[in-house]
Amino acid sequence: MARAENKETVGPVARMAATMAKRLRLKKGWTQEYLGAQMGFTGAAISAMERLIHPVSDDMLVQLERVLGGGTGMFDDMRELVRLEKLPEQFREYASIEQKAVALWLYANHVVHGLFQTEAYARALITGTYPQPTPERAEELIVARMARKKLFDRKPVCEIELVLDESVLTRTIGNEEVMREQLAYLAECARRDNVNLQVLPMNAGLGGKYAGDRGDLNIVETPEHDHVTYLEIQGESLLITDRAKVSIHRQRHAKIRAQALDPRRSLGFIEELAGVRR
Incomplete structure (x- = not known):
């Protein structure tokens, strides 16, 4: 049964894709x-x-391009834009910048940063959140999150500095198998040439100096070499472009990184938790 709320939340690119698909179907x-049978x-x-x-x-856009696109690439061109539309509204602008x-420069102290999540880990988080999304919405969010990973292999290369709080690595999300897979994947990511991954240990606050007390932090250097900060908490987000504020965030990230284990020790720690043997 059609639901009015679904129609209201469909973005303009998804609407365009539906309109073009219908027009091309009727033209043929x-x-x-019959169209469904051709597309699977x-x-x-x-x-x-x-x-x-x-x-x-x-998946439907892929098949629409194959069956109706006629080599134009129009449905392929819509794929990334449709994925962006399906992201939570507060995250869309940052996702495009990312x-x-x-x-x-990233710091995560609750769960593994979205860029570094496995599908199983992301699925456990997304389906277990509150309010719980519908199965269809959950699948959209999982696909969109996994699509962000193309950044790792993009040319020109993106240099990524990630600091994970130790509690992120020891907090079981999903089940033990999901966590082992996630930890092994983090170790794999840490070996990438363009990734520097460090662990902020639980004893980083000894002596009264703990740089990670303000929570998650995402700092981006744009192609124009400007810097912006993205913060998100309880479903609300803030994109900060003020240079003075972003400068403080960059300095704070440097302090967090300085208090973390060095990359080699961090990798060894993650591998030990994952049960990886090199």
Whole structure:
């Protein structure tokens, strides 16, 4: 059954994709059932997409390009934009900036940073949050989060400095197997040439100096070599461009990094938790 709230939340690019798909289908004289059969979907799925009951999925855009695109690439061009539309509203602007970043300075002290999450870890987080999303919405968020990983292999290279609080590594999300996989993946990421991963140990506050007390931190260097900070808490976000404030954030990240284990010791610590043997 069509739900009005679904239609209201569908973004303009997803609406355009649905409109173009319907126009091209009708131009060919195809039924929804026939188009669905060509794409590997049901006629009901095509109907739901065209009527904006369920926004077009990434897999559907791939098949629309193959079956209806005619080599134009128009549905392929929509894929990244549709993924951005499906992100939480407060995160969309930052996500676009993140994908173009020259460098990232990151600190996470609650859960593994989204860029570094495995699919199983992300799934456990997203499906276990409150309020709990629908299965369809959860899948959209998981796909969008995994799509961010293309930044790791992008050219030109993005240099990434990540500091993880030790509590992030010892807090079980999902189950033990999910965590072992996540820890092994972090170790794999730490070996990348463009990634510097450090662990801020639990005893970093000894002596009364603890630079990580203000919470998560995301600092981006843009292609224009400007710097911006992104902060998020309890579903609210803040994108900061004021140079003086961002400068303080960069200095604070440097303090956090200085209090962390060095990269080699950090990697060894993660491998030990993961049970990895080199």
